[in-house]
Amino acid sequence: MAMQLQCKNLVLGYEKNIILQDLNFTVSNGDYLFILGENGSGKSTLMKALLGLNAQISGEINFCGDTNKNQIGYLPQQTITQKDFPASVREIVQSGCMNRCGLRPFYNKQEKQLALDMMEKLEITHLAKRCYRELSGGQQQRVLLARALCSARKMLLLDEPVTALDAKATHEMYELIANLNKKDNMTIIMISHDIQASVKYASHILHIGGKQLFYGSKIDYMNSKVGQAYFSSSGGDIYG
Amino acid sequence: MAELWQTLIYYFQFPLVQYALIVSLLIALCSSLLGVTLVLKRFSFIGDGLSHVAFGAMAVSASLHTVITIENDMILVLPITVLSAIFLLRTSQNAKIKGDALIAMISVGALAIGYLLMNLFSNSANISGDVCTTLFGATSILTLTISEVWLCAIMALLVIIIFILFYHKIFAVTFDENFATATGVNANAYNLLIAIITALIIVLAMNLVGSLLISALIIFPSLSAMRIFKSFQSVIICSSIISVICAGMGIILSILYSTPAGATIVVADIAVFLLFSLVSCFMTKRAHA
Numbered sequence: 001m002a003m004q005l006q007c008k009n010l011v012l013g014y015e016k017n018i019i020l021q022d023l024n025f026t027v028s029n030g031d032y033l034f035i036l037g038e039n040g041s042g043k044s045t046l047m048k049a050l051l052g053l054n055a056q057i058s059g060e061i062n063f064c065g066d067t068n069k070n071q072i073g074y075l076p077q078q079t080i081t082q083k084d085f086p087a088s089v090r091e092i093v094q095s096g097c098m099n100r101c102g103l104r105p106f107y108n109k110q111e112k113q114l115a116l117d118m119m120e121k122l123e124i125t126h127l128a129k130r131c132y133r134e135l136s137g138g139q140q141q142r143v144l145l146a147r148a149l150c151s152a153r154k155m156l157l158l159d160e161p162v163t164a165l166d167a168k169a170t171h172e173m174y175e176l177i178a179n180l181n182k183k184d185n186m187t188i189i190m191i192s193h194d195i196q197a198s199v200k201y202a203s204h205i206l207h208i209g210g211k212q213l214f215y216g217s218k219i220d221y222m223n224s225k226v227g228q229a230y231f232s233s234s235g236g237d238i239y240g
Numbered sequence: 241m242a243e244l245w246q247t248l249i250y251y252f253q254f255p256l257v258q259y260a261l262i263v264s265l266l267i268a269l270c271s272s273l274l275g276v277t278l279v280l281k282r283f284s285f286i287g288d289g290l291s292h293v294a295f296g297a298m299a300v301s302a303s304l305h306t307v308i309t310i311e312n313d314m315i316l317v318l319p320i321t322v323l324s325a326i327f328l329l330r331t332s333q334n335a336k337i338k339g340d341a342l343i344a345m346i347s348v349g350a351l352a353i354g355y356l357l358m359n360l361f362s363n364s365a366n367i368s369g370d371v372c373t374t375l376f377g378a379t380s381i382l383t384l385t386i387s388e389v390w391l392c393a394i395m396a397l398l399v400i401i402i403f404i405l406f407y408h409k410i411f412a413v414t415f416d417e418n419f420a421t422a423t424g425v426n427a428n429a430y431n432l433l434i435a436i437i438t439a440l441i442i443v444l445a446m447n448l449v450g451s452l453l454i455s456a457l458i459i460f461p462s463l464s465a466m467r468i469f470k471s472f473q474s475v476i477i478c479s480s481i482i483s484v485i486c487a488g489m490g491i492i493l494s495i496l497y498s499t500p501a502g503a504t505i506v507v508a509d510i511a512v513f514l515l516f517s518l519v520s521c522f523m524t525k526r527a528h529a
């Protein structure tokens with residue numbers, strides 16, 4: 001399988017404060033990587049670095065093959081601004097096509113069609129004219145996921161996509177993402193602290209906490225000390 | 241009623257009154273276009289801060305009149321305001337002094353320095369009158385020259401063209417800056433563009449409503465539109481219509497009843513805001529019933 005992303009001796013932080021160090025991992029085409037860690041372990045810092053929002057202190061982040069940094073889709077956590085933002089679902093999904101436009105001021109036919117297709121795929125076509133702020137949490141996440149798919153060609157980065165969702169919406173969201181991974185061969189990198197879900201869905205796991213605690217396949221993680229300790233602390237049966 | 245109509249027709253024969261109407265409509269249109277973005281980006285106060293900077297710059301320019309002759313105050317006011325806009329936006333992201341405190345600091349600082357300079361160096365007999373004019377616009381809208389009208393028209397056109405060309409990008413950057421940056425849109429550049437246009441509009445609008453009331457022109461129409469409309473496009477269109485109508489009404493009323501133009505326009509904006517709030521209240525009640 002073709003390698004898409006490689007991190008070598010990566011050290012992250014703000015100014016001189018190191019938050020996360022010794023990161024060495026690779027992501028290949030079609031992988032489903034869970035990045036696990038407690039609050040404050042540096043998950044969001046890592047995500048921002050992968051997205052190119054923050055520079056790293058040292059080390060390398062390499063996108064390889066035909067994967068370009070600007071071709072990844074990103075599902076962020078919701079911001080306060082968005083809670084009362086007057087925008088229709090269609091406007092938001094279309095804005096995911098922005099990176100295909102370059103300097104062209106308006107969307108062309110293909111981009112508009114792409115937005116429609118993605119709404120169809122996530123079953124939100126009937127919401128197209130609705131106002132984003134009036135939707136339920138699960139619907140809002142679908143809208144943002146549709147937007148991410150408009151900009152993604154090969155890889156999706158998701159930042160705690162189920163945080164504010166109820167049990168049913170959480171399940172639907174995970175199934176949706178798993179489908180994208182399997183059917184469309186979309187590479188998934190997800191930040192989470194949901195170890196149950198990671199055991200169920202992931203192909204690889206990266207566990208961080210100030211530094212890299214574990215990186216490898218899911219099976220290896222379940223048999224590792226780190227994995228078992230984390231799992232028993234979050235209370236549950238690892239083979240459930 | 242007929243009598244009022246006659247008076248109005250009589251007044252509109254004067255070119256100065258025509259100029260005032262044209263300029264105020266253009267400024268109202270521009271400020272409302274940008275207002276939506278500024279309000280949504282939580283930058284409402286940048287408008288306020290910048291207008292005080294523009295006042296300070298105006299005072300500096302006025303006090304320089306005693307030393308050298310300056311053809312047009314804009315030569316000094318415009319660059320200073322644009323630079324402050326860039327400075328405020330650049331530093332508000334990750335500075336040691338937080339964004340809102342920085343704006344407050346610069347805005348009152350500029351106000352104080354401006355007033356001090358005016359008192360120290362102005363050779364005018366009526367200083368408080370001058371200050372009042374700069375702060376509240378007063379009659380300056382009715383004393384525009386044809387070259388000022390052209391300047392205003394060109395700037396307004398520029399702002400509108402830029403806004404239309406970058407409409408989708410402004411939406412993307414306003415809705416989710418991180419997403420835009422992550423997918424390769426140069427969000428910083430667009431923020432800079434927004435800051436520069438804001439500064440342009442504020443300097444333009446100083447003649448109309450004076451530097452204290454500019455924020456009202458920027459904020460009220462977009463807030464009113466957001467009460468009722470639910471997509472970005474409809475909010476933008478609605479707020480520009482509200483703004484233009486209020487500016488027109490305000491100018492006409494101020495001429496008829498000889499009230500200060502700026503304050504009258506702002507009061508019209510407030511009235512529309514209250515009306516729209518009321519309507520949105522009824523709409524949500526209905527939706528729940």
